[in-house]
Amino acid sequence: MSTEPGEVHRALRFQGELLKAIDTGQLVLHFQPKVRLADYRIVGLEALVRWTHPELGLIHPGEFIPVAEETGLIIPLGYWVMQACCAQQAEWKALGVDLMPVAFNLSPRQLRDASLPGQVAKLLEKHGIVAKEIEIEITESSLVEPMEMAQHVLNELHEMGVLIGLDDFGTGYSNLSQVRELPINHLKIDRSFINEIRTSKEVGVIVTSMITLAHSLNMKVIAEGVELLDQLVQLKTAGCDEVQGYFLSRPLPPEDVLKLMQQRTLLPQ
Ligand code: C2E
Numbered sequence: 701m702s703t704e705p706g707e708v709h710r711a712l713r714f715q716g717e718l719l720k721a722i723d724t725g726q727l728v729l730h731f732q733p734k735v736r737l738a739d740y741r742i743v744g745l746e747a748l749v750r751w752t753h754p755e756l757g758l759i760h761p762g763e764f765i766p767v768a769e770e771t772g773l774i775i776p777l778g779y780w781v782m783q784a785c786c787a788q789q790a791e792w793k794a795l796g797v798d799l800m801p802v803a804f805n806l807s808p809r810q811l812r813d814a815s816l817p818g819q820v821a822k823l824l825e826k827h828g829i830v831a832k833e834i835e836i837e838i839t840e841s842s843l844v845e846p847m848e849m850a851q852h853v854l855n856e857l858h859e860m861g862v863l864i865g866l867d868d869f870g871t872g873y874s875n876l877s878q879v880r881e882l883p884i885n886h887l888k889i890d891r892s893f894i895n896e897i898r899t900s901k902e903v904g905v906i907v908t909s910m911i912t913l914a915h916s917l918n919m920k921v922i923a924e925g926v927e928l929l930d931q932l933v934q935l936k937t938a939g940c941d942e943v944q945g946y947f948l949s950r951p952l953p954p955e956d957v958l959k960l961m962q963q964r965t966l967l968p969q
């Protein structure tokens with residue numbers, strides 16, 4: 701975390717106020733579409749948490765997730781996110797919307813909690829939705845040794861039918877042979893690679909190799925942080941399956957993403 705005095709002050713303030721924010725409904729979810737490159741169909745959504753602070757306005761997770769991780773508040777926060785995703789899906793289902801899987805991000809701490817799969821099962825049942833209507837995203841930092849508990853939790857979720865993605869791929873220390881041992885359905889190539897895909901020949905080669913390797917291990921590949929048409933075209937040429945990014949859509953509040961879900965496709969303009 702930064703050591704700028706103003707930011708330290710803000711972080712301390714968040715630390716003091718976060719639990720109340722969770723309990724009093726100040727958190728909201730925005731949803732970003734995942735688009736399949738073969739036909740530009742929206743095939744999934746990612747839920748991203750925001751804090752609607754009564755005085756400071758909308759706060760992005762980069763500012764408060766690290767605080768939540770440090771204090772352990774990530775456990776109640778993560779639970780709030782899971783139940784909010786399930787409740788949102790139930791609401792859309794009641795409206796007769798054709799559901800697509802909603803992915804939520806899991807912190808390393810949540811992945812080390814043996815009760816997590818049971819909690820997920822209860823939430824699914826409570827809200828009347830099925831495992832394939834949710835997805836989880838984990839990061840490589842969840843996969844540091846000792847990995848037994850994380851592996852156990854992932855296996856249980858996988859057996860329940862929950863799809864699992866590895867987020868920010870390429871930024872940590874996991875490698876594909878380690879990933880192969882885990883029930884990972886898709887890799888999400890980190891935004892930093894996508895940023896440079898047009899300007900660096902080496903990065904282009906790395907991304908193409910990641911896609912080829914992932915496919916040979918039967919994993920789907922998603923590119924995150926796609927901001928330009930050129931990047932999208934290059935990813936499509938390299939065989940990437942799905943993209944997510946500002947070029948097609950920013951993360952949106954539920955009412956706006958609903959319109960996109962009903963429209964079903966997001967063509968590059
Ligand atoms: P992430 O899971 O890798 O999510 C992608 C982030 O990139 C999101 O930032 C999204 O708004 C942003 N993004 C999407 N498309 C573009 C693009 O084209 N360009 C750029 N520059 N950025 C793009 P956000 O919402 O601020 O979230 C940041 C991180 O906070 C997430 O990264 C995730 O690690 C974490 N996070 C968000 N929600 C949750 C949550 O519910 N639980 C946990 N544990 N972490 C969360």
Ligand code: MG
Nearest residue numbers: 746805837867
């Ligand atoms: Mg993510």
Ligand code: MG
Nearest residue numbers: 867868888924
């Ligand atoms: Mg990511």
